[in-house]
Amino acid sequence: MQKNTNTEKNKTAPFELQALAGGGYNTDVDVSPASVSTLDRWLARKLLGLLAHPPFSVVLWNDEEILTSTTKPLVRVHIHDSQALHQLLMNPALHFGDLYSVGRVQVEGDLLSFLIATYQALKTAPPFRKLNKAQTYLFNINRPRLNKITDSRDNMHYHYDIGNDFYEGWLDCEAMQYTCAYFPAPEMTLEQAQRAKLDHVCRKLRLKPGDRVVEAGGGWGGLARHMAKYYGAKVRSYNISHQQILYAREKTKAAGLDENVEFVEDDYRNISGEYDVFVSVGMLEHVGREHYRELGDTIHRCLLPQGRGLIHSIGRNKPELMNAWIEKRIFPGAYPPTLREMMNIFETHEFSVLDVENLRLHYAKTLKHWLARFEQQAEKVEKTFDSAFVRAWRLYLTGSIAAFNVGAMQLFQVVFTRGANNDIPWSRKHLYPTNESD
Amino acid sequence: MQKNTNTEKNKTAPFELQALAGGGYNTDVDVSPASVSTLDRWLARKLLGLLAHPPFSVVLWNDEEILTSTTKPLVRVHIHDSQALHQLLMNPALHFGDLYSVGRVQVEGDLLSFLIATYQALKTAPPFRKLNKAQTYLFNINRPRLNKITDSRDNMHYHYDIGNDFYEGWLDCEAMQYTCAYFPAPEMTLEQAQRAKLDHVCRKLRLKPGDRVVEAGGGWGGLARHMAKYYGAKVRSYNISHQQILYAREKTKAAGLDENVEFVEDDYRNISGEYDVFVSVGMLEHVGREHYRELGDTIHRCLLPQGRGLIHSIGRNKPELMNAWIEKRIFPGAYPPTLREMMNIFETHEFSVLDVENLRLHYAKTLKHWLARFEQQAEKVEKTFDSAFVRAWRLYLTGSIAAFNVGAMQLFQVVFTRGANNDIPWSRKHLYPTNESD
Numbered sequence: 001m002q003k004n005t006n007t008e009k010n011k012t013a014p015f016e017l018q019a020l021a022g023g024g025y026n027t028d029v030d031v032s033p034a035s036v037s038t039l040d041r042w043l044a045r046k047l048l049g050l051l052a053h054p055p056f057s058v059v060l061w062n063d064e065e066i067l068t069s070t071t072k073p074l075v076r077v078h079i080h081d082s083q084a085l086h087q088l089l090m091n092p093a094l095h096f097g098d099l100y101s102v103g104r105v106q107v108e109g110d111l112l113s114f115l116i117a118t119y120q121a122l123k124t125a126p127p128f129r130k131l132n133k134a135q136t137y138l139f140n141i142n143r144p145r146l147n148k149i150t151d152s153r154d155n156m157h158y159h160y161d162i163g164n165d166f167y168e169g170w171l172d173c174e175a176m177q178y179t180c181a182y183f184p185a186p187e188m189t190l191e192q193a194q195r196a197k198l199d200h201v202c203r204k205l206r207l208k209p210g211d212r213v214v215e216a217g218g219g220w221g222g223l224a225r226h227m228a229k230y231y232g233a234k235v236r237s238y239n240i241s242h243q244q245i246l247y248a249r250e251k252t253k254a255a256g257l258d259e260n261v262e263f264v265e266d267d268y269r270n271i272s273g274e275y276d277v278f279v280s281v282g283m284l285e286h287v288g289r290e291h292y293r294e295l296g297d298t299i300h301r302c303l304l305p306q307g308r309g310l311i312h313s314i315g316r317n318k319p320e321l322m323n324a325w326i327e328k329r330i331f332p333g334a335y336p337p338t339l340r341e342m343m344n345i346f347e348t349h350e351f352s353v354l355d356v357e358n359l360r361l362h363y364a365k366t367l368k369h370w371l372a373r374f375e376q377q378a379e380k381v382e383k384t385f386d387s388a389f390v391r392a393w394r395l396y397l398t399g400s401i402a403a404f405n406v407g408a409m410q411l412f413q414v415v416f417t418r419g420a421n422n423d424i425p426w427s428r429k430h431l432y433p434t435n436e437s438d
Numbered sequence: 439m440q441k442n443t444n445t446e447k448n449k450t451a452p453f454e455l456q457a458l459a460g461g462g463y464n465t466d467v468d469v470s471p472a473s474v475s476t477l478d479r480w481l482a483r484k485l486l487g488l489l490a491h492p493p494f495s496v497v498l499w500n501d502e503e504i505l506t507s508t509t510k511p512l513v514r515v516h517i518h519d520s521q522a523l524h525q526l527l528m529n530p531a532l533h534f535g536d537l538y539s540v541g542r543v544q545v546e547g548d549l550l551s552f553l554i555a556t557y558q559a560l561k562t563a564p565p566f567r568k569l570n571k572a573q574t575y576l577f578n579i580n581r582p583r584l585n586k587i588t589d590s591r592d593n594m595h596y597h598y599d600i601g602n603d604f605y606e607g608w609l610d611c612e613a614m615q616y617t618c619a620y621f622p623a624p625e626m627t628l629e630q631a632q633r634a635k636l637d638h639v640c641r642k643l644r645l646k647p648g649d650r651v652v653e654a655g656g657g658w659g660g661l662a663r664h665m666a667k668y669y670g671a672k673v674r675s676y677n678i679s680h681q682q683i684l685y686a687r688e689k690t691k692a693a694g695l696d697e698n699v700e701f702v703e704d705d706y707r708n709i710s711g712e713y714d715v716f717v718s719v720g721m722l723e724h725v726g727r728e729h730y731r732e733l734g735d736t737i738h739r740c741l742l743p744q745g746r747g748l749i750h751s752i753g754r755n756k757p758e759l760m761n762a763w764i765e766k767r768i769f770p771g772a773y774p775p776t777l778r779e780m781m782n783i784f785e786t787h788e789f790s791v792l793d794v795e796n797l798r799l800h801y802a803k804t805l806k807h808w809l810a811r812f813e814q815q816a817e818k819v820e821k822t823f824d825s826a827f828v829r830a831w832r833l834y835l836t837g838s839i840a841a842f843n844v845g846a847m848q849l850f851q852v853v854f855t856r857g858a859n860n861d862i863p864w865s866r867k868h869l870y871p872t873n874e875s876d
Contacts, residue, residue, distance in 0.1 A: 185864070319785075338781065355796065
């Protein structure tokens with residue numbers, strides 16, 4: 001397993017924010033406290049106005065508080081220099097994350113409440129929405145992400161190869177699932193809910209002993225091992241993250257499952273062979289809209305006539321690009337599709353969609369568990385990386401809770417077969433066994 | 439209730455096929471037996487060739503049989519005159535139905551097997567598919583169906599006002615459901631399965647006493663009465679079929695439910711008021727793709743913030759126009775959408791799709807029940823209408839079984855709420871109560 005320490009920097013390290021902290025973002029930044037001008041005050045009011053006067057105040061670098069209503073603000077947003085204020089006004093979706101990470105913007109009060117209020121304000125503030133849309137669009141033009149096979153490898157390396165140790169610190173200990181868990185009973189632990197998710201997926205696929213499964217984007221191998229161990233399936237799992245593959249192979253061998261689970265370090269487009277089951281949990285977000293047909297072609301090539309398929313992905317109710325900062329700092333090339341967009345995978349080859357389930361609130365709950373565990377590890381993470389890294393991840397996890405909570409993000413599980421396959425169950429009752437807690 | 443008899447013809451009578459029977463389709467048709475030319479034989483072979491040599495033969499009007507393989511044909515298709523042969527070649531999707539209805543084309547052997555084999559042949563015969571597509575397209579250009587409010591009324595009158603007695607003869611006796619039933623246990627009777635469907639819909643909507651429900655396209659009022667009687671809901675049901683409304687009001691009064699169920703003879707676009715639940719079972723097929731946004735606007739206008747919605751509709755895996763003959767003779771203006779197309783209802787106002795279930799095989803089974811009951815009534819129906827009407831309905835019901843059986847048609851139930859509504863269940867287990875047969 002890879003060990004990341006403060007002294008081991010390389011050019012693909014995901015967070016290069018430390019340069020920002022001392023004003024290195026633009027070389028002419030002056031972050032030393034300075035006087036507040038009339039223009040600064042006007043701009044701060046403008047910022048709050050764009051958000052349709054949300055329930056928070058702005059505290060400027062001279063401790064002057066800008067309020068837009070007489071009620072006590074929910075949180076106070078501290079802006080520590082004038083350039084930070086200007087950047088926030090120019091492209092808040094992009095710059096807030098970086099400025100927050102390096103501490104040039106701080107939130108006094110509950111970060112989650114602040115982010116939920118911001119999402120809700122964005123929804124009802126038309127000028128801001130337009131502005132934000134235009135900026136996101138421009139931002140995207142500047143940084144085209146074609147997700148060709150080599151791009152995909154770089155993107156995956158960027159996020160998933162930052163260290164298995166890091167993820168082990170706050171994901172569930174059993175299956176290392178970095179995807180939405182399933183809480184049929186809301187009081188479940190994260191471990192129980194991730195196991196319930198794996199079973200839910202296996203039941204949806206009506207997995208049985210001897211089934212040949214191909215997995216696209218297998219993470220640390222948790223689903224593949226679960227399918228082999230509890231359902232007797234033979235799994236071939238594709239992944240382009242080198243670190244994940246190494247970890248997955250080691251774990252699988254230790255569990256004595258390596259005869260039935262094979263990990264292939266390759267792109268989903270290179271899947272070969274024929275299978276009873278196609279499954280992909282949490283990869284589609286990284287595929288890119290332009291490639292959905294290729295994914296459909298891949299499934300068409302590899303799925304047997306009576307085969308079953310499942311795709312699990314973050315999604316949207318309406319097309320919208322990924323938040324600019326998350327796309328830049330956390331998930332390069334990521335895009336959460338709408339159900340309409342997902343149909344590009346299925347329509348060309350006339351796959352039949354049998355079942356769609358939206359697990360949106362389950363992701364908010366999963367993320368709450370992750371954030372709580374992450375906070376317990378924060379000190380250790382700061383030692384390995386730095387404080388900007390910790391703040392960036394705190395913002396990313398908290399912001400994601402907010403996004404799923406307010407309905408800005410969805411989680412779709414889509415079950416499908418070939419159009420002419422009549423071997424389909426008469427009800428979905430088998431997904432809800434009566435002798436289990438779920 | 440309207441009584442249709444042979445002597446009661448009017449200009450909107452749905453079947454005007456009797457004119458065809460005596461050669462009146464084109465005035466120059468000669469249906470008397472005539473000699474078979476070399477060209478006729480060549481055309482008959484061409485017809486079978488277009489279908490990629492399906493497992494059936496063509497028997498020409500001089501009893502000469504055209505075979506394309508040495509194996510015994512599954513069925514024999516008798517073509518009784520040369521013009522029928524020419525019409526079949528020119529536009530089989532459109533003309534087969536009319537020619538079959540008036541008896542100028544007959545099928546010797548099992549009609550369902552023939553139609554299933556035809557569907558399968560169409561899937562694998564590329565030249566035919568192209569031809570068929572072009573013809574359907576041209577056909578559609580010739581007969582634009584804008585489904586404005588007045589068109590919709592005409593279209594509904596055409597199909598649903600042909601007589602409540604007629605539908606009573608072969609639909610389930612309890613709820614008069616002219617939509618897909620739900621057979622969680624395949625051996626259920628039609629009455630049980632229609633009741634199970636109504637309960638499945640009510641459970642998906644988490645219907646509770648006092649809920650205000652608006653229904654778009656309420657048929658004979660079966661769902662509205664079920665919701666009021668078993669779930670204590672207050673239902674306002676919109677429908678533009680006059681005959682159905684009269685029937686629905688009478689039945690509802692007789693059941694003592696008229697205080698809680700109101701029928702409004704009006705278009706879905708004119709729905710007023712605010713509701714906890716929006717439901718539409720079997721109307722979307724008649725709405726027309728161009729109007730999905732209007733339907734979304736209607737739902738947006740009338741659904742309360744915590745409201746739930748369900749749309750149940752025939753659909754497709756890939757965009758394709760309704761079979762030309764069915765669109766012409768049975769369902770004017772009808773179009774079965776893909777899931778992608780249905781999203782036009784939901785995206786504009788950012789509704790959140792929570793659950794999609796595909797009940798394709800349930801519709802094949804429902805139609806088998808309908809066909810069996812229809813055949814028991816065939817003699818009576820022939821006396822009321824005529825033999826062409828009976829054959830047309832036999833073809834329509836049998837062809838629909840085939841379409842759902844081979845996967846050419848789907849049945850989607852889509853559950854949705856507003857995007858920001860967090861009052862959603864943690865699992866779909868409540869749809870599968872353990873103390874019931876389903």
